[in-house]
Amino acid sequence: QKEVEQNSGPLSVPEGAIASLNCTYSDRVSQSFFWYRQYSGKSPELIMSIYSNGDKEDGRFTAQLNKASQYVSLLIRDSQPSDSATYLCAVNKIGGTSYGKLTFGQGTILTVHP
Amino acid sequence: KAGVTQTPRYLIKTRGQQVTLSCSPISGHRSVSWYQQTPGQGLQFLFEYFSETQRNKGNFPGRFSGRQFSNSRSEMNVSTLELGDSALYLCASSGGTGTGNTIYFGEGSWLTVV
Numbered sequence: 533q534k535e536v537e538q539n540s541g542p543l544s545v546p547e548g549a550i551a552s553l554n555c556t557y558s559d560r561v562s563q564s565f566f567w568y569r570q571y572s573g574k575s576p577e578l579i580m581s582i583y584s585n586g587d588k589e590d591g592r593f594t595a596q597l598n599k600a601s602q603y604v605s606l607l608i609r610d611s612q613p614s615d616s617a618t619y620l621c622a623v624n625k626i627g628g629t630s631y632g633k634l635t636f637g638q639g640t641i642l643t644v645h646p
Numbered sequence: 647k648a649g650v651t652q653t654p655r656y657l658i659k660t661r662g663q664q665v666t667l668s669c670s671p672i673s674g675h676r677s678v679s680w681y682q683q684t685p686g687q688g689l690q691f692l693f694e695y696f697s698e699t700q701r702n703k704g705n706f707p708g709r710f711s712g713r714q715f716s717n718s719r720s721e722m723n724v725s726t727l728e729l730g731d732s733a734l735y736l737c738a739s740s741g742g743t744g745t746g747n748t749i750y751f752g753e754g755s756w757l758t759v760v
Contacts, residue, residue, distance in 0.1 A: 564747065566748075566749065568751075574753070575734070575736055575751045575752060575753050575754040576689075576736070576751045577751070578748065578749070578750055578751075581748050620689065622689075622749075624747070624749070632677045632678075632679040632694035632696065632701060632702055632738075632740060632749070633679065633691050633694060633702045633704075634679070634681075634689075634691065634738070634749060635691070636688060636689040638688050639688065
């Protein structure tokens with residue numbers, strides 16, 4: 533089992549729709565969770581971070597964390613063509629030898645078509 | 647506030663050569679970590695430095711090494727380059743302690759080994 537798994541893509545949604553990206557992780561010790569967006573040929577850009585169970589909203593983006601189910605998701609409302617990118621889920625464990633180490637999922641390619 | 651700065655951005659090396667990449671973290675950040683991104687393997691953790699000490703290391707051969715200076719700037723070195731070392735090398739900067747520790751990436755260094 534991979535440490536971090538994302539829903540298989542690619543995901544295609546029409547402009548204005550809600551895009552739902554999902555991620556599961558295997559290590560219950562994980563404490564910090566991140567969503568990065570990566571455009572082709574560019575570096576990952578931090579979109580959302582979440583540390584506590586529940587929802588966290590930032591503009592059109594909502595991150596949801598459920599530690600009991602070891603599940604984190606990202607919702608993008610009113611999707612725009614400019615949201616088309618690869619979305620990376622990353623998990624960080626705090627303490628011991630795990631500081632600063634992000635474990636990434638394989639990424640989900642999102643395409644928003646006009 | 648300046649972001650994470652990586653140099654050089656692009657470079658081409660020949661097999662057997664060595665390369666040194668540099669990273670300046672966000673001002674005040676004491677943790678610098680390095681990642682390798684390839685199409686086949688995705689984003690993989692190389693190592694992390696905090697206050698000039700390597701705190702964590704990924705599963706890469708000894709040809710990959712790094713260091714951090716007292717001003718938190720970091721360098722990574724790859725010796726005896728192989729074709730498979732062609733990748734995007736990313737540096738990430740963070741405060742380095744505790745939950746809520748956001749991690750930001752630089753623009754990356756594109757290495758091509760020929």
